[in-house]
Amino acid sequence: MPLTVDEKSLxxxxxxxxxxxxxxIQEALERQALRRINGGDLTLEESERLADxxxxxxxxxxxxxxxxxxxxxxxxxxxxxxxxxxxxxxKLINPRRWAEEAGA
Amino acid sequence: MxxxxxxxxxxxxxxxxxxxxxxDLVEVLLNKGAVLHLDLIVAVADIPLIGVNVRAxxxxxxxMLEYGMMRQWDEDTRAWAERSVRRRGLDLREGESVxxxxxxxxxxxxGIYTGWRPGTVHLTDQRLVVxxxxxxxxxxxxxxxxxxxxxxxPERTVGGEExxxxxVALADxxxxxxxxxxxxxxHARLTDACAGRLDTPFPFRPAVEEEPLHxxxxxxxEPRRGGPLWRGGQGRLTAAxxxxxxxxxxxPALVVPMADIAGVERxxxxxxxxxGTVFVVRTTDGGEATLAADxxxxxxERLAAARPAMxxx
Numbered sequence: 001m002p003l004t005v006d007e008k009s010l011x012x013x014x015x016x017x018x019x020x021x022x023x024x025i026q027e028a029l030e031r032q033a034l035r036r037i038n039g040g041d042l043t044l045e046e047s048e049r050l051a052d053x054x055x056x057x058x059x060x061x062x063x064x065x066x067x068x069x070x071x072x073x074x075x076x077x078x079x080x081x082x083x084x085x086x087x088x089x090x091k092l093i094n095p096r097r098w099a100e101e102a103g104a
Numbered sequence: 105m106x107x108x109x110x111x112x113x114x115x116x117x118x119x120x121x122x123x124x125x126x127x128d129l130v131e132v133l134l135n136k137g138a139v140l141h142l143d144l145i146v147a148v149a150d151i152p153l154i155g156v157n158v159r160a161x162x163x164x165x166x167x168m169l170e171y172g173m174m175r176q177w178d179e180d181t182r183a184w185a186e187r188s189v190r191r192r193g194l195d196l197r198e199g200e201s202v203x204x205x206x207x208x209x210x211x212x213x214x215g216i217y218t219g220w221r222p223g224t225v226h227l228t229d230q231r232l233v234v235x236x237x238x239x240x241x242x243x244x245x246x247x248x249x250x251x252x253x254x255x256x257x258p259e260r261t262v263g264g265e266e267x268x269x270x271x272v273a274l275a276d277x278x279x280x281x282x283x284x285x286x287x288x289x290x291h292a293r294l295t296d297a298c299a300g301r302l303d304t305p306f307p308f309r310p311a312v313e314e315e316p317l318h319x320x321x322x323x324x325x326e327p328r329r330g331g332p333l334w335r336g337g338q339g340r341l342t343a344a345x346x347x348x349x350x351x352x353x354x355x356p357a358l359v360v361p362m363a364d365i366a367g368v369e370r371x372x373x374x375x376x377x378x379x380g381t382v383f384v385v386r387t388t389d390g391g392e393a394t395l396a397a398d399x400x401x402x403x404x405e406r407l408a409a410a411r412p413a414m415x416x417x
Binding site: 032035 | 124128129131135165169185189
């Protein structure tokens with residue numbers, strides 16, 4: 001599965017890539033934040049501050065995507081990356097497919 | 105991912121969710137944690153020359169804490185954040201609210217010491233306050249009731265740049281000079297907040313602005329360890345002396361008090377401004393500063409005029 005970066009404009013392509021990676025990091029931060037909050041170590045005040053900050057980050061990212069009109073291409077790229085990962089994981093846990101691919 | 109076990113059919117058999125996303129992969133990695141131990145020797149002709157020993161752990165903080173790693177660090181960081189959050193902002197009085205806030209400073213003039221102390225300028229509906237965060241101190245404050253007048257004043261910095269400062273006059277006759285990131289905005293908001301209470305005209309004496317005898321672009325042949333170097337900057341000749349400062353420097357590189365100037369002469373040398381643009385300022389202690397200007401004649405004349413006792417070469 002090749003990744004397709006918008007060819008028309010290199011700037012948009014690079015920006016989309018950066019934002020996609022930022023989204024991945026953001027997603028990781030959000031999931032870890034959820035774990036920390038559920039872990040019960042944080043005080044209520046800290047949880048609120050954390051949630052506010054992540055919400056602000058989310059809004060800022062959405063705003064940037066909107067401003068540059070790359071919401072769609074970021075979503076595409078994100079899906080493309082997911083498919084690559086899906087493919088790799090599939091192969092790793094399913095050695096039989098190697099043989100299938102080699103045979104085909 | 106999940107592992108399904110079907111009792112009757114095949115033994116353990118990994119199955120997988122139809123879709124695995126990158127986000128899931130990162131989450132699994134962080135939740136489980138990853139440990140890397142790397143020992144590496146770089147050898148030439150079988151003789152080990154460089155050793156590398158890397159131990160790295162990547163994991164979500166919750167996982168780190170589960171394994172008892174970074175616990176103290178985590179507590180310290182959160183405790184520090186808690187303190188700084190509490191400290192941020194201003195201790196407001198009852199019913200007081202902040203109108204605007206920006207970084208700025210207060211000019212402290214106490215005895216022989218005069219200097220800017222940076223902090224944050226807060227304008228509330230009751231007070232004008234300059235607070236420094238670290239170490240915590242209220243540098244200056246005045247009740248709006250006591251503010252008689254406020255005015256923006258251009259201040260000439262040594263490098264020749266102009267900055268607007270806010271001068272505030274108080275009811276008790278005192279006055280203060282504040283700097284602010286957006287002086288116009290602060291002045292406008294302060295005027296609004298004191299609507300009708302600010303006296304006009306401004307009751308201060310006019311600021312004594314030292315009139316320069318001559319100023320302009322000037323090259324300085326600066327002595328350096330690796331040999332002298334021509335640098336461009338702003339020269340300023342006042343009754344007090346000659347000052348030269350490069351735009352990138354924070355303070356003037358050349359300051360010659362008028363009393364120390366022994367003489368000035370044109371030099372035949374070649375400067376960055378062209379042939380015959382170089383002149384040398386000699387000081388009473390035998391030192392000399394080599395300068396160059398597009399109009400060297402104007403500089404040497406003004407220098408000579410400022411100090412009639414000295415001879416021009």
